[in-house]
Amino acid sequence: MPGTRPLILITNDDGYDAPGIHALTEAVLGLGQVVVSAPDREQSGASHALTLDRPLRVRTVADGRYRITGTPTDCVHLAVDKLCGRLPDLVLSGINRGLNVGDDVTYSGTVAGALEGALLRIPAVAVSTATPPEGPIDYAQAARIACRVAERVLAEGLPTGTLLNVNVPHVPAKSIRVTRQGTREYRATAVERKDPSGRPYYWIDDIDMTPTGEPDGDHRAVAEGYVSISPLHTNMTHENSLESLAGWVEDLL
Numbered sequence: 200m201p202g203t204r205p206l207i208l209i210t211n212d213d214g215y216d217a218p219g220i221h222a223l224t225e226a227v228l229g230l231g232q233v234v235v236s237a238p239d240r241e242q243s244g245a246s247h248a249l250t251l252d253r254p255l256r257v258r259t260v261a262d263g264r265y266r267i268t269g270t271p272t273d274c275v276h277l278a279v280d281k282l283c284g285r286l287p288d289l290v291l292s293g294i295n296r297g298l299n300v301g302d303d304v305t306y307s308g309t310v311a312g313a314l315e316g317a318l319l320r321i322p323a324v325a326v327s328t329a330t331p332p333e334g335p336i337d338y339a340q341a342a343r344i345a346c347r348v349a350e351r352v353l354a355e356g357l358p359t360g361t362l363l364n365v366n367v368p369h370v371p372a373k374s375i376r377v378t379r380q381g382t383r384e385y386r387a388t389a390v391e392r393k394d395p396s397g398r399p400y401y402w403i404d405d406i407d408m409t410p411t412g413e414p415d416g417d418h419r420a421v422a423e424g425y426v427s428i429s430p431l432h433t434n435m436t437h438e439n440s441l442e443s444l445a446g447w448v449e450d451l452l
């Protein structure tokens with residue numbers, strides 16, 4: 200409809216009360232009508248989980264502000280179908296407390312919130328910021344960049360089924376690099392503890408990360424003080440394997 204303000208749907212995985220989503224919301228209020236649909240508790244590491252085994256509850260905090268008893272994917276899915284009133288023009292997810300680069304992208308509920316937007320054919324952007332070695336996170340830089348990126352995506356759109364994964368350093372950024380999703384040296388670890396009755400329980404621990412990564416990767420860009428913007432897409436097919444796989448599956452039956 201001519202003259203209609205863009206509708207921006209915001210979610211995150213740190214939960215409705217996290218400071219990052221409030222910084223993001225404040226930053227983009229001038230760009231259009233904003234609906235916030237976020238998990239009622241932390242969902243970091245939830246990836247693209249969709250809740251199918253229990254009902255979802257929606258608590259309306261204020262007009263256009265919703266806390267949902269679900270994952271970031273649930274929040275986007277539900278908002279698009281029931282809460283927004285019309286199809287959003289943009290989905291924003293974040294600002295996450297901590298980077299989502301390299302293999303972390305596959306675990307990230309923040310990226311998954313944007314991924315759900317992309318799957319629903321809505322341009323989408325995930326935003327994460329690095330945590331400083333000590334002290335509180337300042338979300339101001341990431342919020343400012345998110346707003347600029349959002350403005351651009353609203354104006355120009357994105358190819359269908361793609362999203363942007365934006366990662367912001369904790370230091371003032373030198374500039375912005377367009378990057379690939381990188382990889383990292385990965386080691387799975389878990390800390391074992393004992394409960395009062397002596398039975399073991401476990402915490403998944405931090406995992407080693409490649410400090411800098413590939414020259415054109417997301418890790419390297421942020422480590423060198425740049426904002427990293429990676430275009431990601433929803434289709435996971437590895438094109439280069441199609442031919443070789445066709446060669447060896449002939450003998451399987």
Ligand SMILES: [Mg+2]
Nearest residue numbers: 212213243295
């Ligand atoms: Mg998180």
